[in-house]
Amino acid sequence: MTDRLPHALRSDALDNRERILDAARAVFAVDGLDVPMREVARRAGVAPATLYRRFPTKEMLVTEAFAEQMYACRGVVDEGLADPDPWHGFCQVIEKMCELHARDRGFTAALMSTFPKAVDFEARREYALRAIDELARRAKEAGRLRPDFVLDDVILVLMANSGIHVTSPTAQVSASRRFAALAISAFQASPDVSPLPPVARLAPPASVSRRGQVG
Amino acid sequence: MTDRLPHALRSDALDNRERILDAARAVFAVDGLDVPMREVARRAGVAPATLYRRFPTKEMLVTEAFAEQMYACRGVVDEGLADPDPWHGFCQVIEKMCELHARDRGFTAALMSTFPKAVDFEARREYALRAIDELARRAKEAGRLRPDFVLDDVILVLMANSGIHVTSPTAQVSASRRFAALAISAFQASPDVSPLPPVARLAPPASVSRRGQVG
DNA sequence: ACGCTAACGCACGCCGCTGTCCGCCTCGCT
DNA sequence: AGCGAGGCGGACAGCGGCGTGCGTTAGCGT
Structure with missing residues (x-):
């Protein structure tokens, strides 16, 4: 590499x-x-x-x-995908991802405000998303993930997680951990969930370009 | 004023x-x-x-x-507080707040990265938080809000909401709307919720100061 | 050990944003 | 209508970050 x-x-x-x-x-x-x-x-x-x-x-x-972070990222989704219990795997992915981002503010920014040129990122990102999608499909089949979940919801949650800023690093991961738990609560299938409002496309696979600027 | x-x-x-x-x-x-x-x-x-x-x-x-936005903010919480159904009021507050922030990126930033000098903001913020706290208390009493909810969770969600950035303004509010719905799902009392990890203090009532810089 | 060349760091010019000074304009009072 | 004070805008200096050219240093191969 x-x-x-x-x-x-x-x-x-x-x-x-x-x-x-x-x-x-x-x-x-x-x-x-x-x-x-x-x-x-x-x-x-x-x-x-x-x-x-x-x-x-x-x-x-x-x-x-952030090359190694991207590896970690892949590791997380692979691990989740390998879990025999898809819902547990799904939760693990959410939690680990949130923690990963909590521990590294720059990584989040790098992943989010997509670099125009960094096609490498795009590819890995795409890979991770497809894996999570598969995981979600299985978790839905198992009746643990709410049926109206869509892949964009993960992006939504990860973006949201990136909005959490706290002074101390330890508090940061702590906050993210709790947030991840809340997200999982929200994703959990339940008899009395009210339907979610429609999704808006979040991540056009490689089009947006905010500005040419990077930082 | x-x-x-x-x-x-x-x-x-x-x-x-x-x-x-x-x-x-x-x-x-x-x-x-x-x-x-x-x-x-x-x-x-x-x-x-x-x-x-x-x-x-x-x-x-x-x-x-952002003075008028602050008024709107106050209006939202007051309206929620006046709602006879505390849970409904609570949900309304979450939704409206998220939408408010979705519609105005600057307002979010202004509210979050607290200005050292703008004590006015702090006061109103404090007021809103106390109101939400009261609302939450009632919603818990009514058995609709999960018992392990804490006030910091609202801040967490609002910060998280501020992390959601989308290109088009309409997509922005749409995304925030869905996010708010997810948050409400997470806050809803339910028989099979797993306990949340412990909270980390998020908002020391007026201490942090990131940098002196404003923009 | 010696020399070639890659690598280093200082220092420079450039650009955008901030905040201020001064001469001209115009509102508003009479 | 005329006058004066308050308001306006163009211009200017300072600052901080970016990216680069050039003389010097030090690795590495012989």
Whole structure:
């Protein structure tokens, strides 16, 4: 998954690259990806030019920085899909996803305000959504998930979860945990649920582009 | 509520002031309050200096611009509180609040990322929360609201609602409407609800201060 | 050990947003 | 109608973030 190169980087360069990614992950997790590039450089103990040399655009940096998060994301849905009890798997996915986002503010932002270019993200996102859709289908069949649930509801909940901001990181995951529990409560099939209002399309598979801007 | 003046403004000045507020409301509603002051001025057909003369700081502008929204907010909770059926009133409050926020992105931001100075906001916010708390108490008593609900859950839901961003305004309210319905589903008392994880304090009554910055 | 070259960091120019100063305009009073 | 004060807008300086060119340093192969 590391890039193939016409010639590998020099040892110090590779070291810096790693330090940059670490710094980026750390700062993105806490402050979101609105932080200036220079701040990332500062934290990495590196000059701005070096940062820009490795990652010419912020988008590239973000993409690289959250590669492992995307793996985690895939892991979560795969695990959920493998669960013999589809409803339990579904709940696990919701919970884990929310926690993942709670622990890393930047990841949420990266996943949500879709990068125009980061097709890699789009692909993985699509994969995760299809998996959740399948899981939801089974959970409905098992009569545990409310019948009027639609896939967009997951996106809705994840977006909503991203709106939760708390000062301390621990409180953040705590809040997200409770929110996830509420969401699951809402999704649960029940005799006396009132019908939900119609959905509005949320995630056109790769069209919106807010602005060209990234952060 | 309008400011008392040593001498009233001139007619044209007052006209401009109104135009500025209209422009601010319009642009804040759509784009949030990250928009530059100059943009507000442009839309108002006014030079930047004029804007700054009327509203020396962005915070004052925002506070004035959302005064009526705050009234609406109060109206919503009062109406809910007046409802003979507390659960119905509670649901109405949730729905209306979500819709209010869906229709105006800036208002959400204004209410959430609390302004250090805008004590007026804090007071009204406190009022609304106390009212909702009372409403919740009654709804619990009536057996319609789940017993483990806490006031912070409302804040949680409102914050979450603010995380929902969609391109078109109509889709925005539509999405928020569905989200509100889900939230209500989650809050509804039910025989087979699993207990919620513990809450984390969300809204220390007036302490946090993110940054001094406003937009 | 030596040199070639990749990599580094300083420093620069650019741009957008903020907030303010000054000369001209116009409302409103007489 | 005329005058004066208050209001208006164009212009200006400061700041912070972005992205880049250039001289210097240090890895790595011989």
